[in-house]
Amino acid sequence: MNIFSCKHAATAINESLDDRLSLRKRMVVRLHLMMCSQCRRFKRQMLFLRRATQLFARLPEQESPTKIGLSTETKIRLQKIIQDRDDPSQT
Amino acid sequence: MRVEGRRVEQQKLALHIDPEQWVEEHGDLLFRFAMSRIGKVDVAEDLVQETLLSALRSVDTFQGHSTERTWLVAILKRKLIDYIRQQKKRCKLSQNERNDSWADSLFDERERWKSPPRNWGSRPELSLENEEFWSLFHTCLGKIPKQMAETFRLRELDDQPAKEICKVLQISQENLWVMIHRARLRLWKCLDINWFEGEHAK
Numbered sequence A: 001m002n003i004f005s006c007k008h009a010a011t012a013i014n015e016s017l018d019d020r021l022s023l024r025k026r027m028v029v030r031l032h033l034m035m036c037s038q039c040r041r042f043k044r045q046m047l048f049l050r051r052a053t054q055l056f057a058r059l060p061e062q063e064s065p066t067k068i069g070l071s072t073e074t075k076i077r078l079q080k081i082i083q084d085r086d087d088p089s090q091t
Numbered sequence B: 001m002r003v004e005g006r007r008v009e010q011q012k013l014a015l016h017i018d019p020e021q022w023v024e025e026h027g028d029l030l031f032r033f034a035m036s037r038i039g040k041v042d043v044a045e046d047l048v049q050e051t052l053l054s055a056l057r058s059v060d061t062f063q064g065h066s067t068e069r070t071w072l073v074a075i076l077k078r079k080l081i082d083y084i085r086q087q088k089k090r091c092k093l094s095q096n097e098r099n100d101s102w103a104d105s106l107f108d109e110r111e112r113w114k115s116p117p118r119n120w121g122s123r124p125e126l127s128l129e130n131e132e133f134w135s136l137f138h139t140c141l142g143k144i145p146k147q148m149a150e151t152f153r154l155r156e157l158d159d160q161p162a163k164e165i166c167k168v169l170q171i172s173q174e175n176l177w178v179m180i181h182r183a184r185l186r187l188w189k190c191l192d193i194n195w196f197e198g199e200h201a202k
Helices: A006-017 A023-035 A037-061 A072-086 B002-014 B019-037 B041-057 B068-090 B124-129 B131-143 B146-157 B162-169 B173-196
Strands: none
Touching: A006 A023, A006 A037, A006 B173, A023 A037, A037 B019, A037 B124, A037 B131, A037 B146, A037 B173, A072 B019, A072 B041, B019 B041, B019 B068, B019 B146, B041 B068, B068 B146, B068 B162, B131 B146, B131 B173, B146 B162, B146 B173, B162 B173
């Protein structure tokens, strides 16, 4: 990778998020970051994005009565399916 | 005595299985979960239904190692992957997504940033407590090209092993990482433009 290339650095930063950065690249990108404040900022923002993504993944599991949910009709339909299957006289 | 105690414990956990309560207690959550991964109301509803049916069939195998909710979410995750796998059979990766020049357009011919990353303020983490931020996050995710977004969701949201994703989506490992990188860059740019450009950067 080219030590002066922000494009290469951005790819390397991305790879580092997945623990896929080779030792050699790691050294080059470290040097690049020393002299490039733009990529330093980019790296911070990618780390922030990673954290936000992890939080986003768990959002649906949090209780939020006001948020979207199943429609009432669907709930009734699903409830009926479960009850019908539950009913021993049906089997 | 100890064995006895454990049995009682298992019975107690087993009592937590109550299909009659599933729709009321977990229905909305399962739906939200499916929506966050698929984004289509009808598909999400179908997947919730399939999840509940599948759970009903395997109530006996519920071991009580996890909560009822965690168990249902795990089933839903498998249903989601099955759904994506079926979709895959119908549509192959479009050429457009293979040759995506969008990421390249961020850099000039000397491979420097065309427009340098913007300042996101001293405390971007405050945004994580803002509901509008999450709604935008959802929107931005929706703007990513389909296959790229699927790869991103499976890997970054559901923590699926790379190998598994490659099998489901029928792509190479190399392709997988490229797509995840591109998806991240798009998400980054989308949040940058629509959130951090204005007042939230302060």
